[in-house]
Amino acid sequence: MxxxxxxxxxxxxxxxxxxxxxxxxxxxxxxxxxxxxxxxxxxxxxxxxxxxxxxxxxxxxxxxxxxxxxxxxxxxxxxxxxxxxxxxxxxxxxxxxxxxxxxxxxxxxxxxxxxxxxxxxxxxxxxxxxxxxxxxxxxxxxxxxxxxxxxxxxxxxxxxxxxxxxxxxxxxxxxxxxxxxNPIYEGNRSSQIVKTFKLNLEHHVRDLVSGKTDKLLRVQDFADLQALHATYLSNVISSKTGKSISTWIADKLITEAKVLLQDPTLSVKEIAHRLGFLEASHFSNHFKKHTSLSPLSYRKAHLL
CATH class of the missing domain: 2.60.120.280 (Regulatory protein AraC)
Structure with missing residues (x-):
């Protein structure tokens, strides 16, 4: 292992x-x-x-x-x-x-x-x-x-x-x-699927942050973008990267949240909404689960 x-x-x-x-x-x-x-x-x-x-x-x-x-x-x-x-x-x-x-x-x-x-x-x-x-x-x-x-x-x-x-x-x-x-066309089919997924995830989160969408995509949505069965996409991502699709999504949201939290003009509620969370409390729980800090604690530590 x-x-x-x-x-x-x-x-x-x-x-x-x-x-x-x-x-x-x-x-x-x-x-x-x-x-x-x-x-x-x-x-x-x-x-x-x-x-x-x-x-x-x-x-x-x-x-x-x-x-x-x-x-x-x-x-x-x-x-x-x-x-x-x-x-x-x-x-x-x-x-x-x-x-x-x-x-x-x-x-x-x-x-x-x-x-x-x-x-x-x-x-x-x-x-x-x-x-x-x-x-x-x-x-x-x-x-x-x-x-x-x-x-x-x-x-x-x-x-x-x-x-x-x-x-x-x-x-x-x-x-x-x-x-x-252009990395998408390099490597075997599995590699191309992984790279396309990463790029789709990047574009989707940028759309969330910019307000172009307020709906957080799920595994099935990412599978549909490549015309793949969701189970097949999940298996390829997990076997090639050692991380599940849900973990990739969670990590990406945390990455964007850390950047947004360093903008003091944005409230935690607004950041939660931008990242596709219906409630600020859900975002706070998600952030603390993955960083061991509340959003406000993280902001305080990085705005000193």
Missing amino acids: DLVVKDLHELYEAMGLAVDSFDANSGFTIHFLQDTFTSLPFTSVPFRPNYFSFLFVGEAFGKYTIDDQQFTIQPGTVYFTNPGNYRIFEWQRIVDTCLITFNESYLKEYVHDDVYREFPYLLTETIEPQVLTAGQFAVIRNLYGEIYREYHGESPYKHQIVGSLTVALLLKIKEFFFQDY
């Missing part, structure tokens, strides 16, 4: 690795693997993360398994994975390797509020390692070096600065590899 983890802090803690440098609540991490994996070789537990990750390999050797594909880790490459992928990593040698992880809430708040339109490659299920030229890697290294320094600095605008630098990093990756990339 593979481990489902919400962030890197949870994964490393489960494997007995140091987590002192991670803020478990920020939704973003950056660190150099040579500082963490000091006893090699090392093989991870099988896991499914609920976050995005970029691995920038300056010099390291090992293996990386994503779903049913295994890649050999080699210098000068970039590895990307998104939430839900089954994976295992094996490290034989690490000299210079940087890992960045972030969740969707962080993307929405600090990077771009329509991330999948601007960066469609974030939707893909499995991207083969991208080999950089020496010049390209130097550009990327400079960016993640700046992100590392800001993330571990003391600026009161740390996350805004990190978010802006992450935009630059994602744009450079797009420039180098994905200028005309």
Whole structure:
């Protein structure tokens, strides 16, 4: 049974690795693997993360398994994975390797509020390692070096600065590899179904937030959008991502709620209505169930 983890802090803690440098609540991490994996070789537990990750390999050797594909880790490459992928990593040698992880809430708040339109490659299920030229890697290294320094600095605008630098990093990756990339047509049928579902969910929640609709779609609705049987869609999503459709919907609503709660002009009742909840109390219960905080407590903590 593979481990489902919400962030890197949870994964490393489960494997007995140091987590002192991670803020478990920020939704973003950056660190150099040579500082963490000091006893090699090392093989991870099988896991499914609920976050995005970029691995920038300056010099390291090992293996990386994503779903049913295994890649050999080699210098000068970039590895990307998104939430839900089954994976295992094996490290034989690490000299210079940087890992960045972030969740969707962080993307929405600090990077771009329509991330999948601007960066469609974030939707893909499995991207083969991208080999950089020496010049390209130097550009990327400079960016993640700046992100590392800001993330571990003391600026009161740390996350805004990190978010802006992450935009630059994602744009450079797009420039180098994905200028005309459309993830929907990449991969097998199951992968295409998953990506289309994620895109449909993204568009639907944006319609909710913008007031274009006030009806929250259910499993059958998402199945109808792809002309699929609801049970088949549910089985594909669960088997490919390790999460049910209802969990994907719940997580997406929480992500949007966190962004909306940081707008002090919006009442909790208005936010609840925008997200398709008939009663503010239902929204509050849903939010607390998934975050352990009431909407007002979350707002207070993030408006300081």
